[in-house]
Amino acid sequence: MKRFAIAPHLIGLYPLGMMTIFFLGPLAFMVVVSFYLRDPLGFYKVDFVWENYGKFFSSFYYSVSLRSIWTSALASLLTVALAFPAIFIIVGMRRKWQLVWVIGLLALMCLSEVVIGFAWVILMSESAGIPRLLGWLGLWENPRSLSPSRLAMLIGMVSLGFSLVALMFYPQLSQRDRAIEEAAQTLGTPPAKVFFKVVLPIFRPALASSLVTMFVFYLGVYVMPTMLGRPQDWNMSVIITDKAVEQANMPLGAALAVIMLVFTVLLIGGFALATRKEGAK
Amino acid sequence: MTGMFRGMTAIAVTGLAFAAGAAQAEEITVSSWGGFFEETLAAEIYPGFTETTGIEVRSIAQPADQAWLTQLTSAARAKKAPADLSLVSDEVLARGRTIGLWAALDPQAMPSTDFLKDGFVKADDDGTFAVAALSFWSTFVTNTDFRAEAPESWAELWTGDWDGKLGMASAVNSGLLEITAVTHFGGYEIMETREGLEQVIAKIAELKPNVRLWYRDEGQFQQGLESGEFNGGTYFHDVAMLSIYDGNPIASTFPKEGGVLSDAYWIVPRDSKHGEAAQKFIDYMSQPVVQAEMARVLGVAPVAKRELMDLTEEEFSAVSNDLEPIRVQTEIHLREGDWLADKYLEMISR
Secondary structure: OOOOOOHHHHOOHHHHHHHHHHHHHHHHHHHHHOOOEEOOOOOEEOOOOOHHHHHHOOHHHHHHHHHHHHHHHHHHHHHHHHHHHHHHHHHOOOHHHHHHHHHHHHHHHOOOHHHHHHHHHHHOOOOOOHHHHHHHOOOOOOOOOOOOOHHHHHHHHHHHHHHHHHHHHHHHHHOOOOHHHHHHHHOOOOHHHHHHHHHHHHOHHHHHHHHHHHHHHHHOOOHHHHHHOOHHHOOHHHHHHHHHHHOOOHHHHHHHHHHHHHHHHHHHHHHHHHHHHHHHO | OHHHHHHHHHHHHHHHHHHOOOOOOOEEEEEEEOOHHHHHHHHHHHHHHHHHHOOEEEEEEEOOHHHHHHHHHHHHHOOOOOOOEEEEEHHHHHHHHHOOOEOOEOHHHOHHHHHEOOOOEEEEOOEEEEEEEEEEEEEEEEEOOOOOOOOOOOOHHHHOOOOOOEEEEOOOOOOHHHHHHHHHHOOHHHHHOHHHHHHHHHHHHOOHHHEEEEEOOHHHHHHHHHHOOOOEEEEEHHHHHHHHHOOOOEEEEOOOOOOEEEEEEEEOEOOOOOHHHHHHHHHHHHOHHHHHHHHHHHOOEOOEOHHHOOOOHHHHHHHOOOOOOEEOOHHHHHHOHHHHHHHHHHHHOO
16 A cells, blocks of 8 residues: 655645745735725725626726737737747857847846836937937928827837747747758758748747737736826726725725736636647647 | 835934934834925924924835825734824825824814914814825926916916827826816816716816826926926926926916815824824924925925915915915715726726
């Protein structure tokens, strides 16, 4: 008879403990608060009501969530489409230059969201930035500030996620087996075609998972929409902050956050299921 | 962040003094809005209080109104007071009062509060709970490079040529609802009903083509106004005046309908252990001399009776104004809070 050993299972307590302290605990509290009753004159009252969730299904929050999903999807697509070829080119360089680029990308990552956002605000302002340069060059007659706008916000978001995606692919791309690409090239396939017909298909699952990762990452951005976007570009994170922090409506803020979380979990779950099916095929 | 760092330094210094066995004076922690405000109060105003009473002041920065209320509420649950005194807006004052966050104050212990204008010692059936600290104006600011003459009426927000470059605060309680009600609907009565509020919001929506930025962060608007990125908008008079003294091409104008006047109050969090010292502090801050000094160094409007202060005509008109002010209708905002905030946000984000 095999004896049940406790010791190896005890080690599982460590991640469980960490998860409980840093994630599950606060999460449980958030779920509890989302059922509390909002007290418009004060804070909240301990209760069990569904009305905070009911509010989500008004046209306003509904349209804000659709907007968040659409912007995050677009930004993640743009980021991966820009960062993947970039890092593909970088890993083809000599070791020394690769190092320079990787250090550059790491440096970009250590800048805070606020610094990147503010840099773009200045770059896009009519008094100091790109519009002024274009005006000075005579390319733009009446230069106007480019921010706040949806484009400005997307640019800000992409610059936030670019190095993340690039560095995510760096180990995979630099250690990849180049035999198939070399074979294709030997047979006379032009490099661009090799990239699209060979490299991209090989990395399809990794690309898909980076798209999902970035999508979830962008759902939570707060600084870029507020600094570079107009009110019509503000996403769910901004609205949640407004409700919870500015208007002291914790229950509604919590309920909206729970809805976002459920949506994200469903999305990741759906993705995991889809890739597993594909793997089984 | 500065506030936090400052706080930590203060703790370290106090700790050292204690270790050295030095006699420790009583110390109170006073929180106010972070940045220039808190720094100036700490540097220019509080030392006078310490000199008079021997009570040390530890000055800390507090976050924006509602975020601070959230922190105060959580702290009160743990029977703690993050500060012994705090500067709060009237909306926070009302909310905090409902949930019993403020300690009771004794007007007898604060004789100087008699020098304040009427209605500035806040009391209800359960007693006194707050004393006005200062007032501040929001005015019609313009970039003088774009437009030299000052606007006469708030109506010019709608009718003036701003080249699509106005900057307005995005918060529902910024005063724009009240400006619109007074300018276009003859007063606040229209705000009593939801239909009326919707009419006011629809009127504000007409501004949208002219508004380049609905600002959440004051710094972003101010910088843009100074550089000509924006041609006009609503902004805090005191900060605008500081910018003007720095030589920026800005004008801050009280339109004929009046500027928007807001008050800030001193409150003592319920769990503070320095109630008596805190009342001495409020008493000191209510003195006309101190009120006048605050007007000079901070540019805020004093809450003491004007005739008791030694402010010259010029000094007074730089910080305040005798026109009937426009007042944010806090009661309506509290009553219709969620509905109103959603309607407003829907309007600006559509």
